[in-house]
Amino acid sequence: MPNYDTLYEALGGADGIRDLVERFYPKVQRHPLLAPLFPEDITPVMEKQYLFLTQFMGGPPLYSNEYGHPMMRARHLPFEITPERANAWLDCMALALSETDAPEPVRKLALERLSGPAHHFVNTESESSSH
Ligand code: HEM
Numbered sequence: 001m002p003n004y005d006t007l008y009e010a011l012g013g014a015d016g017i018r019d020l021v022e023r024f025y026p027k028v029q030r031h032p033l034l035a036p037l038f039p040e041d042i043t044p045v046m047e048k049q050y051l052f053l054t055q056f057m058g059g060p061p062l063y064s065n066e067y068g069h070p071m072m073r074a075r076h077l078p079f080e081i082t083p084e085r086a087n088a089w090l091d092c093m094a095l096a097l098s099e100t101d102a103p104e105p106v107r108k109l110a111l112e113r114l115s116g117p118a119h120h121f122v123n124t125e126s127e128s129s130s131h
Contacts, residue, residue: 006058007113010106017057021050024096033088037079057110073121080124090118 004010011017025042028034038045051063052070063070093114097107 004106007106007110008054008057008059011057011100011102011110013059014054016100016102017053017059018050020096020100021046021053023099024049024092027092027095028089031088031092033082033085034092037085056113072117073123076121077123081121082124082126083119083122084126086118086122090115 008017011020025038025046028038029042048063048067051066052072055061055063055070090111094107094111097110100107102110
């Protein structure tokens with residue numbers, strides 16, 4: 001990632017993160033495994049994700065300033081997150097990243113950084129074994 005101190009900058013700063021979030025959620029809302037988890041009005045979720053991804057990628061701590069410690073795994077506990085849903089989330093993110101102007105190595109690194117948390121948020125066994 002030459003010429004950049006943070007992934008935040010490499011992704012295009014505030015405008016880049018906003019663009020990514022705006023590309024990501026329509027895919028989530030169209031995904032059969034993910035859509036049922038989210039409210040119809042996705043705007044507040046998008047806003048929180050904008051704040052969170054900003055700080056997660058090394059930008060200013062916008063999420064913590066507003067909501068305190070992220071505790072993201074705990075915040076996801078009310079939702080049944082199966083391994084399939086974690087992969088679906090990452091697939092939507094990969095697709096959204098591929099539509100941005102970010103260079104391929106930057107997209108790859110951003111996805112790698114999100115992959116750990118996504119799998120860490122799994123709190124429910126696969127559908128197939130729970131039915
Ligand atoms: C593993 C698959 C994931 C699923 C199925 C999932 C699903 C959800 C759902 C259902 C919500 C709540 C929406 C609402 O407010 O009603 C949420 C909130 C959120 N998710 Fe995820 N998520 C996943 C992974 C991630 C990852 C990897 C991140 C970032 C590292 C993330 C960041 C957030 C943030 C910032 C919020 C808003 C938290 C708040 O309420 O303050 N999620 N997610």
